[in-house]
Amino acid sequence: MAHNVINARTQTNANAHDAKAYARGSLTLFGQKRLDAIFEAVRHSTYSPAARLAKMHGITDRTVRSDIARINNVLENHGAYIDIKRGEGYHLVVQDEQLYEDFIASTRGRGAGEPDLSSADDRIRFLLNALLMADDYQSYDQIADAIYVGENTLQNYIRQIKDILADYDLALLVKAGFGVKVLGREDDRRRCFMDRVVIRNMRSYVKGFSDDETRLFPDIDLGSLERIVRGHMEHSDIVTTDYGFKNLLMHTALMVSRIMHGCPVETSEDAETSSRVSLFLEGTCRDLEREFGISICEAERGYLLLHILSNTNLDRLGIDNQLFRSDVDALLEVVVQNYGFDLRDDAELKRNLLMHLSSTFSSKDLKIIKKNPLLNTIRSSFPLAFEIALASTSKVFDTEPYTLSEDEVGYVALHIGAAIERRTPRNRPLHKVVLVCGSGNSIASMLESRLLTYFGDRITIARSISYREFCELDAANLADTAFVVTTVPIEHCPLPRVLVDFSLSAQDTETISRMLNSIEEQATSLVGAFFDQELFCHITKPAGKGEVLEKLCDMLRNQGITDESFLSSVLEREALSDTTMDPLFAIPHSLSPSSTKTKVAVALLDQPLDWSAGSKEVRIVFLLAVQAGDRVNIEYLYDLLLSITNDRRLQHDILSSQGFADFLAILDRKAQEHA
Template sequence: MFPYNRLNEIFYYIKNHEFTKAQLLASQLNITERTIRGDIQVINDILEPFQLQINLKRKYGYYLEISNQELYEEFLVQLDSQKKSTLDTPSDRIKYILKTLLYRNDYITLEELSQDIYISKNTIQNYIKQIKQTISTYNLEYITKVNYGVKVIGNEDDKRKCLIDQVFAHDFENYVVGFSHEERAIFKGIDLEYIQKVIIHSLDAQNIKTTDFSLKNLIIHSALMISRIQNDCYIHTNNQLKIPKKTSYIVENICKQFEDYFHITISNGEKQYFYLHLVANTDYEVSSLNVDDIRSKVKHLLNIVYFDYSFDLRNDEILVNDLFYHFQSILTNKTFSINKRNPLLNTIKANFPLAFDITLTSTSKVFSSPPYTLNEDEVGYVSLHIGAAIERCFSGQIQRKSTILVCGSGQATTRMLEARLNAYFNDKITIVRKASYKEFISYTERELKNVDFVISTIPIESPYIPAIVVDFSLTNDDIESISHFLSNMSIDKTQKTSQFFDESLFIKLKSVKDKNHLIRMLCEKLEENHIVNKNYYESVIKRETLAKTNMSDFFALPHPMEVCANETKVAVALLDDPLLWDENDTVQIVFLIAIKQGEQNDIEHLYDVFIEIVNNNKLQQSITHCQNYQQFIEILSQNID
């Protein structure tokens, strides 16, 4: 169609945007605007037989003018047909074969399939092995009939789930912008723009909200429904599912428009299918969930976060409301057995691991009974709310040092000293309590555990925290003493990082039998140093069953279900040979975390270090090459900013 790939890039960019300026295209493609103008002339020559043209509007840029929608669709299909000859990767070819098998109602020979995408018989046999394994998880069966060929059989609902999960790309950034060649090729002859227009207009008319990603999901599910009906493949009616009257109007209205435009008949089973995806991808409230129960679960969740991790988010009204509505949506989907993919899951786990882990362990306790247990995709969404609340509530406080003000001269002098301290050190300290000498000496270690130091007008000693004696007038010498004290307290990040590691908790191995064996070795190291008890291993293994703990191709971060250590430490294992960690994933760096309850600052700092390692491939490589603890801590110190 287009003689070279740059023309493809220019055409698709202009097609997917209302207006596109020449300088933007030139910048993105690293060519001159003059070359852009020449390329567009070539493109227009090719578009002319299809009554298409790229025009230029002054001050706005280039746009695609469509004079004949039918010819436009035909052009896109022809353009997409080029894709078949460019199925360069095994993944692309497997998707193509899988799509073909799921759309065929009759048998097809492997010879036909191999000729269709220009691969050998041996290669297609290898692909079929992978396809068999994939479809088995959707209750689908691959069958062979002598002299006829092969086909995939199973329920239509399961076939559609397989198509959505395995054939369609869910790359967040590209998925929500327009329609890809693959989507147009699969939905050949189906006007995706019309489906989009009907759905957007209908949702807007009912003031139903949705996200860009969910809107695209609903469009794709609608197109899939239409294409499968055209292929004589139907969803059967579920007699247990009743569409509520208030929802029936919008479902009937949209389906009627689809029927008239595409000349199809949409059965009750298909209307139920559309209804379920309408519920899953919008804020439309249709379920009769127990509102009080959801509020109780939110309260329970935030209590767990507080008591296990010392992040008190219980009075964050924004978080409470966000969680209430989010859980309402999740539980509605679960009522109808709808699972929504989270396109940001890997990004969330890599960049917000603390929020994800807090959410995973906390929700596993609140939603512990099937069918309402949360999967990783759902936990990922909830963790964004938890992470945002932690930022709101704690990001501005963590840098300040907490202090108790002890003054024995009465309230007036206490107020004066407090005002003077706040005037000089407002951004460096937080006075968490004011006390008399008698009150202070009665405080236990537990009551002082979150206090950094004491400022007192009375000579005072505490076995638990340091103290500075000042005059109630706060002289210049006093100010200098406090400043010097604060400087000494603020040890640099490297020192703060190294305190969590220890040579006695470090092992270097060539290889190890399996993941569980290595975890047990690291747990024994922690137990020998009296950091954890003997139940720690079981808790770590239990956490491994909930979700993956490998953060990258090199790095795994196992940890227990509870915050239950006597001290915050990290046991480290470095491996010469990659260790199979989860299914097909291997690692060479393993950090087993032990965290003491109540040490939220330590938790946040540690996870910042982990994020830095995950996002620095060079650092991961350097760590794997360390031969001993000294080299490891030196590399870590050099690279942690």
């Protein structure tokens, strides 16, 4: 019988007042989740500008100041306070190291016994976990009592859960007088659990097991499980990333938990394995059986094997990388013809693409579905690289089974983006920097390339390593290192550190610039070259997506910039992937560059536009008409689009513009700020 998460929760909540406090999220470090988040942002950054904190939480600078004061009311009794430095931002000052460390240590277990149910997403995730893990009916009364909601709200949650389950070939059976129950295959339940219940936050996910993850597996000693898997991985000389290792641990914990509760997988795919993999698999299964008192059948061994292959750096089927050489050559030919970036002589790019493609297609042969947890970040932070990857791969890999999903295209975009960044000339650096990234070689390579592009005349990357490898370094290994750039929070770091996002946001580059005494850049605004009065419209009445696209295409065609086929190409591109950059801003464009010049047709809407399933509030539409091979203008244009995406105030200024002249002046001022 599978364990009943809802019953377990209701039985342990004897004190209803405390339970509701947890549901509201009030039992937190500083009494409110937002205060906790602000404190974490400040303590893990060199400086945190008020504007950045305000943007992160959708509040005003004044509210930030008020929140900081409330945090300091708590910290003042524990040897620390948050101060502000003019022109830099907020930073943590520790006066009594021991008192402060005791405070942090004492709060680590706070609320560990209860899930956070303070948001609708949290409650849906809790319910999804409960329903996936149960093999019997869950009554509506049980569910409502567990998450403290009324009948109408619960019915809304159930509808959303039905939609989620449908994506995994699962169904929610409703039976009068009994409640609800999930129907479907065990392997589909597990896929849904890993995708929708486990929180794979890129910064914290790789740092051990969180309280939330411990609650997901209350009957498993996760520390023992990790020691077993890590020991056999090292003994078998199998290499993986921090992220891949954590994924494998979570899949293994899920397997053990489901076997313990009598819910094994029914079947699994056969896969060829090397002697190293067989050694790892057999040793791991033997020790798991002994530690947890279970029996791992052949189907479960196959399940574990697939996730070993999916999350480690192995040549899974011995596929010859050279099989895809002609495809890579064709892909790079599309890139140079359509976008003007000649990457055909980049040996590193070719090598990376060959390795990635062989890995991807061998995974597809094994029916391994690899999600890209950074897809949304890649699309929004590297739109040009993503667009180049999407357009080129859709032309070269257009026949099953050799096609690429949007998740897989995201990884190709990282390699192409890194190659584009490498093309920028660099002077000899002065400062040695250690880069810590727990998300794998492709992401580390992209981040390293961006760092060197921005700061190549000031820094050299002394080493690029995982979080675990960094923790094992001694002082001698860090000699002459100026500072650490990391995507993972590092406590007690022996060197100055800058915590950055994988996408290396504008705020991140500003922080690094200050540490390097700033970098002066000169740029010339080319805004006026892209926008014309005849390509600008303000739509006051409600309009549909198709209507807006037709209007903008007509404007471009009337100016001789595009022809009649442009609209169909735009719609073809829309069918491949969402073109929204953020909730307010969309950048539709054709699948391939085909315009006589690079221009932008603009529509500003008074009424929100339902653009796609996840973007229903679009009010700024930039229809891009790109000339094939126009590399310089394409690069500049996408930099401008990125600056609009990252600046919510600029978006509101654009929407408030009084005609084309005012609109152009707003964009020009923004360009001058970056000059």
